[in-house]
Amino acid sequence: MKQAVKIISKKYLTHDVLRIMTEKPVGLAFEAGQAVDISINKKGLEEELRSFTFTSLPEDDYLEFTIKTYPSHGGITQQLLSLAEGDELFVHDVYGDIIYKGEGIFIAGGAGVTPFIAILKQLEKQNEVGANKLIFANKTKADIILEEHFHKLLGKNFINILSSQQYDGYLQGYISAELIKKHINGDGQYYYLCGPEPMMQAVEGHLTSLGIADQFIVKEAF
Numbered sequence: 001m002k003q004a005v006k007i008i009s010k011k012y013l014t015h016d017v018l019r020i021m022t023e024k025p026v027g028l029a030f031e032a033g034q035a036v037d038i039s040i041n042k043k044g045l046e047e048e049l050r051s052f053t054f055t056s057l058p059e060d061d062y063l064e065f066t067i068k069t070y071p072s073h074g075g076i077t078q079q080l081l082s083l084a085e086g087d088e089l090f091v092h093d094v095y096g097d098i099i100y101k102g103e104g105i106f107i108a109g110g111a112g113v114t115p116f117i118a119i120l121k122q123l124e125k126q127n128e129v130g131a132n133k134l135i136f137a138n139k140t141k142a143d144i145i146l147e148e149h150f151h152k153l154l155g156k157n158f159i160n161i162l163s164s165q166q167y168d169g170y171l172q173g174y175i176s177a178e179l180i181k182k183h184i185n186g187d188g189q190y191y192y193l194c195g196p197e198p199m200m201q202a203v204e205g206h207l208t209s210l211g212i213a214d215q216f217i218v219k220e221a222f
């Protein structure tokens, strides 16, 4: 089943990441961290489905998506760049494996942070951010989505690492087992993992080497 929703607003969060807000279909239910298939209501694009995570909360009366665009792919995110307020998207099925289970470490690569935007927003609203941490891997500082927001929300529990830029005060390189180990608070923590496939494989390897059991790993590849 697909439902048409109008775009309410569209703005840039970084040089290539859009925040798109739309109407919300009546009765649409999801949990913070979940995603939905989206297509564009334009001739020939209605069935070109791409997955995007809700970065609004289930109780909000609008939908919000935080979307990294790839104009060079010539795909759907390029098409989204040319849409304006009043244009329509189709919202298809809701799905997604990332759901909050308890305190731990969120580990994100690039746009893989979107489920954690929603989950941390919900925890903030419930006053339950606690000792949760976010390790956020990006190529450069300019790629960090919502840097100010996470900084204010998490303070020293917001850890950035840049793979393609050296920048004062930021870690440089890729997420390592040592980096994760340094931030483990104790047993029974959850490890939430979302990003591109190669990053996911590497980080899952690190978690295994640190003896983290599968039941404590919550993940989704983008």
Ligand SMILES: Cc1cc2nc3c(=O)[nH]c(=O)nc-3n(C[C@H](O)[C@H](O)[C@H](O)COP(=O)(O)OP(=O)(O)OC[C@H]3O[C@@H](n4cnc5c(N)ncnc54)[C@H](O)[C@@H]3O)c2cc1C
Binding pocket: 035, 050, 051, 052, 053, 054, 065, 066, 067, 068, 069, 070, 072, 073, 074, 075, 076, 077, 078, 096, 111, 114, 115, 220, 221, 222
């Ligand atoms: C559950 C889930 C949730 C997601 N949530 C989000 C989210 O909230 N925000 C977000 O930003 N992303 C999210 N993603 C990722 C998002 O779905 C993809 O980035 C998006 O589908 C890309 O669509 P596209 O049509 O622009 O490009 P693609 O579908 O990647 O590519 C379009 C065309 O370009 C080609 N192509 C692929 N790679 C390259 C390349 N490197 N150079 C040139 N051409 C290439 C492809 O072959 C294809 O023909 C999510 C993914 C999943 C699985």
